[in-house]
Amino acid sequence: MQKDVIxxxxxTVNERIQEKKDFLSELDRAIGDGxxxxxxxxxxxxxxxxxxxxxxxxxxxxMQTVAMTLIAKVGGASGPLYGTAFxxxxxxxxxxxxxxxxxxxxxxxxxxxxxxxxxxxELGQKTMVDVWEPVVEKWLSYDGAVDFDELRALxxxxxxxxxxxxxxxxxxxxxxxxxxxxxxxxAYSSYLLFDTLFNExxxxxx
Amino acid sequence: xxxxxxxxxxxxxxxxxxxxxxxxxQPDVAIAVAGGTDENDIGTSALKIKDAIESVYSxxxxxLLFDLGSARLNAEMAxxxxxxxxxxxxxxxxxxxxxxxxxxxxxxxxxxxxxxDAASQAKTFSxxx
Numbered sequence: 001m002q003k004d005v006i007x008x009x010x011x012t013v014n015e016r017i018q019e020k021k022d023f024l025s026e027l028d029r030a031i032g033d034g035x036x037x038x039x040x041x042x043x044x045x046x047x048x049x050x051x052x053x054x055x056x057x058x059x060x061x062x063m064q065t066v067a068m069t070l071i072a073k074v075g076g077a078s079g080p081l082y083g084t085a086f087x088x089x090x091x092x093x094x095x096x097x098x099x100x101x102x103x104x105x106x107x108x109x110x111x112x113x114x115x116x117x118x119x120x121x122e123l124g125q126k127t128m129v130d131v132w133e134p135v136v137e138k139w140l141s142y143d144g145a146v147d148f149d150e151l152r153a154l155x156x157x158x159x160x161x162x163x164x165x166x167x168x169x170x171x172x173x174x175x176x177x178x179x180x181x182x183x184x185x186x187a188y189s190s191y192l193l194f195d196t197l198f199n200e201x202x203x204x205x206x
Numbered sequence: 207x208x209x210x211x212x213x214x215x216x217x218x219x220x221x222x223x224x225x226x227x228x229x230x231x232q233p234d235v236a237i238a239v240a241g242g243t244d245e246n247d248i249g250t251s252a253l254k255i256k257d258a259i260e261s262v263y264s265x266x267x268x269x270l271l272f273d274l275g276s277a278r279l280n281a282e283m284a285x286x287x288x289x290x291x292x293x294x295x296x297x298x299x300x301x302x303x304x305x306x307x308x309x310x311x312x313x314x315x316x317x318x319x320x321x322x323d324a325a326s327q328a329k330t331f332s333x334x335x
Contacts, residue, residue, distance in 0.1 A: 035248070035249070039249070071252050071253070071283065072244065072251065072252075072253055073243075073244070074249070075216070075242070075243035075247060075248065075249015075250060075251065075276075076249055076276050077275060077276030077279055079249075079251075079252070079276075079279075079280065080252060080276070080279040080280050080282075080283045081279065083252075083283070084283070118279055118282070118283070119279065170275055170276075171274070171275055171276075
């Protein structure tokens, strides 16, 4: 895929985050500190603006711009976590003008490792990892063509599963069992990222 | 030279107030603060924390104290952005009591390890007995 696929993805992610800004904050108000929507909307709006003003030369450059903007502009945990995710992907894709679906999956595997290290989180703790890990693992499990509809469904199902989990990481951990019954906001924003991405990739060869 | 302190909080006002308190206790210890986002809204900023560390950096080391969860993520990111050999310890300590213990220890010439220990021991002090 060429740079435009990733650029379109990031622009669409920004639109969907702006649409869901209040909803994300509402989710976060239930089990966190209520700033997830505001933070994500500010971070992505700024990142997209930076890309528009001074478009990076390649996919890694796009990812790097998003990473640095999120790190600089997002005050909550999502800044360093998503920042790390995009930074790791950028490092993996550095110097590649054309990126295959497989390579993009590998890049997000690096992102996943980075998120887990930064947040010291594992699967099942009601965090964004609960979406990232199953989705990335499934993505890399395909030998041939990637089934993007299946991945979209998995991203959504993984998000839904966070509802039944008890939070043991992040601000939600202060609530303990009372966190059960709520979707995790970070898992929701991660779902938005992947849902948009797989929709974008459906039209892309290899 | 002595160990210096960096205070990190989601709130700009909180660490500025704390710094004032600590300076009254021990005016000779260098203290920098990184409170709030770059716009001083509630949150933390890795870049702001990095700047704070650099502003008081000493070879004897820097003890960093923070308030809540995501401050830790940004503090760790800030330390990673510094030169690989930077002598910075992120303390496992309550912010107010830990910083108080740390500034006292730094003021009497404690090493970075001693300052960090003093800060983290503040966790176990009973305030009512």
